[in-house]
Amino acid sequence: MNRPLRVPGAGDAAPIALVRMRRVATGLLVAMAVLFLFARTQAGVHPAWGYVQAFAEAAMVGGLADWFAVTALFRHPLGLPIPHTAIVPRNKDRIGDQLGSFLRTNFLIPAVVARRMQRIDVAAALGRWLAEPAGAASATRLRYGASRLAADMLESLDQERLGGMVRGALSNQLRDLxxxxxxxxxxxxxxxxxxxxxxxxxxxxxxxxxxxxxxxxxxxxxxxxxxxxxxxxxxxxxxxxxxxxxxxxxxxxxxxxxxxxxxxxxxxxxxxxxxxxxxDPDTQAKVATFKAELLDNPALGDWWQGIWERMRGGMLRMVRDPDTLLAGKLGEALAALGTTLQGDPLLARTINRFARRAAVGAASDYGDAIVRLVSDTIRGWDVATITMRLENAVGRDLQYIRINGTLVGGSVGLVLHAVEGAL
Known part of the structure; x- marks a missing residue:
């Protein structure tokens, strides 16, 4: 049975800003309730207290209504299974499908990708990145940004699955050889x-x-x-x-x-x-049998896993330190290539055209697969974790809705009370 995937870091405690705004919104609602009760006790003392009572009463209604609306997005208010509440958890799969459809419609259309790629000078960017001397103080952001991106990609990939793919590919090649x-x-x-x-x-x-x-x-x-x-x-x-x-x-x-x-x-x-x-066919058959037995040996799989881990660790060390990667003879060769990319218009056009066609081809061939990946990934996410993450991301702004609802509701109540008094 497949279990929902728990998103790393998503289950952390709510941010301090969200907690503070939630307390402010709740405190304002409680203050309106206290003010309403106090104003009722002072109703006969002075007519102004009627306005205070009307303001507090309407503010409570507005604050409670917006609290219900905000809470209903992420969970059942007070734990009650009220219809059309806990909207995000109930519609997680539909949200994933619509997000994938949005990506397909607005970003993964070949014409859109081609138009965007025409404005990107891949050759010039690659040339500047390669030609920049290691340790130079200017324009290092691209290099370190690319290094961080590569490191994040390597770290985010499933080590067991990727290592298994590498081992499987090597094993299949050796079996066929x-x-x-x-x-x-x-x-x-x-x-x-x-x-x-x-x-x-x-x-x-x-x-x-x-x-x-x-x-x-x-x-x-x-x-x-x-x-x-x-x-x-x-x-x-x-x-x-x-x-x-x-x-x-x-x-x-x-x-x-x-x-x-x-x-x-x-x-x-x-x-x-x-x-x-x-x-000699007999000798070749004996070698093939020995090779098959060796490839099926679990010890060889463990050895390959260790080799892969060392390779992955080496790649991570290189991408985390681009200056070291680009030092020595390799750095000199790459710097010369970068200079050529910036000074040869024909080569630059060729590379840009290749990059544009590759991006358009990827969008055309793999757009649907990317949409399915997004949709299936969101479907596999843990509901409670994703709810917490979304609430942490937008919850602070939603608390402003509660505050505004309390104040706007009070203002409407105050106007209605004034109109009632005038009539």
């Missing part, structure tokens, strides 16, 4: 250039370390397989020493002699492997 011929060609080229020699040297050194670390296993194996007479005479220990010494000498000779017969055999084996990887 026939790696056997590539490995075979790389190995064949390495053998032809002699770049396989360090690999053989490394294998020899590794074998020496393995033998040194496992001499006790060789001695134990010889001891277990020897007869009782060999054990009683100590010949098993002598035999183990001979075996270990012979292996050590063989490894030492292989390390010292590049033309050692076993090294030659190893080179022949590598060459045969390189050939089989490129031409």
């Amino acid at each position: 026939d790696v056997s011929p590539l490995i075979g060609q790389a190995l064949e080229a390495a053998i032809a250039d002699g770049r396989h020699v360090p690999l053989l040297d490394g294998i020899v050194r590794w074998a020496a370390k393995v033998l040194e670390a496992n001499e006790h296993l060789v001695r134990a194996m010889v001891h277990e397989r020897s007869g009782s007479i060999m054990r009683w005479t100590g010949l098993d220990e002598t035999l183990a020493n001979k075996i270990i010494g012979g292996l050590n000498k063989l490894i030492h000779d292989m390390a010292e002699d590049p033309a050692h017969p076993l090294r030659a055999k190893a080179e022949e084996g590598l060459a045969s492997l390189a050939h089989d990887l490129q031409h």
Whole structure:
């Protein structure tokens, strides 16, 4: 079951300005109620109190009516399920649909996008951004604004979902890639250039370390397989020493002699492997099976997730510090490109035309998808959270409606009382 999406930060407490205005509006309503009660007690003292009572009474009516209207936008007044109240929560989905339709009608029409893009010089803006020296005091707002925008976009994206998309894309590419011929060609080229020699040297050194670390296993194996007479005479220990010494000498000779017969055999084996990887179907099938098992291994998924997190962290560090990003040789190349963009009208027109066509094409191809995204996103938002956020955004102005309603209502009551007295 899908749960409504809670908007980050939307559930925070109401702003201080909203709380203050709400108290002012409520305090004014309470003051009118107190004034009304007091004026009733003074009704026979002086005719002026009648005007005060009429003003306070009408002010209470106006204030209560506007309180009801303002409250009904976001919730049921006093918690009572009165019809046509809690308008925003009840109509959240319809608001999302109308907002998406508004965007589609007024902003995502290809003609509108093309007209707006004609007034934007993308090439000049990009050229100034690239050509500006790192750390210059002038015109840095665009660079840091773009950096903040890029950082906000990276941080707002769902890390798990985006990381999964990256992993899925890499996995699909690797599954479709026939790696056997590539490995075979790389190995064949390495053998032809002699770049396989360090690999053989490394294998020899590794074998020496393995033998040194496992001499006790060789001695134990010889001891277990020897007869009782060999054990009683100590010949098993002598035999183990001979075996270990012979292996050590063989490894030492292989390390010292590049033309050692076993090294030659190893080179022949590598060459045969390189050939089989490129031409033997059975070898290629084994590599494909191993590749599939490796890609299905959860450990590889965790490793890729770590790689993605480091990549994402590196991108965030770069976009947060554009001066560092544009320093060194990369900065010099980008600055030269920026200068060219500003001084080459033909190139600038080409880039602007491309940007305009890309924007128009995006509006035409993805306008409906963007509308659905807006609508579906709002549908998935948590009702209480969005209600709180909207109220925090516009609630301060709505409290002015309550105040104005109280004062206007009182003024109308005062006029009616005066007219009544004149008649």
